[in-house]
Amino acid sequence: MIVAVDGPTASGKGTIARALGAHFGLPVLDTGLLYRAVGYQTQLDHGDPDDADDALAACDFPDSLFDDPALRYESTGSLASRVSIHPAVRRALFQRQVDFANQPGGAVLDGRDIGTVIAPHADAKLFVTATPEERARRRHAEMLGRGVGVTYDAVLADIYARDARDTGRVDAPLRRAADALLLDNTALDRDAGIAAAIAFVEGKVGKRG
């Protein structure tokens, strides 16, 4: 079984993808990490994330980069969003994601274009979202909890910028697949969002795991 979980930044899609993986006993790929690795490697190489050649060269990043805590930084998320615009970068990361999706037994993948491009044949697709203000509120609280000094307004501005770039790009923009469940978790807490996602997938594929 393949489960596709897409949505904008800070929507809670990663939490839902991990919970689905645990519930159904499936491996999970956070595809944003691939773009984050490319963005961060571009910076390490002193390249320009807006330059397609520099970003493509960074697609050769070593797997050890996945262990670098800097991949989780907000600034790396912005770099990822910038390099992800380049079609050559998307092509370079394509097969790795497709192979993960098609592994025996199936998988859960979360990202922006899983249900539309990487696994259009997925058994269940979710598009997880929440209002920009609620996403900013949650992201801000989480960052303060980690000791990162940032204002709510700065977080909200970053979310608007990321949304505009991720939905506005020409190649594989962020959008809901026609057959994806729209899961708006603005008013749902973590457990309610997870329960709704599990119920949807079970309804699609029957009870497993």
Ligand code: DC
């Ligand atoms: O999910 P995330 O915030 O870690 O993703 C970081 C950026 O990577 C996101 O702003 C756009 C890009 N991305 C993408 O273009 N396609 C994906 N499948 C996943 C992420």
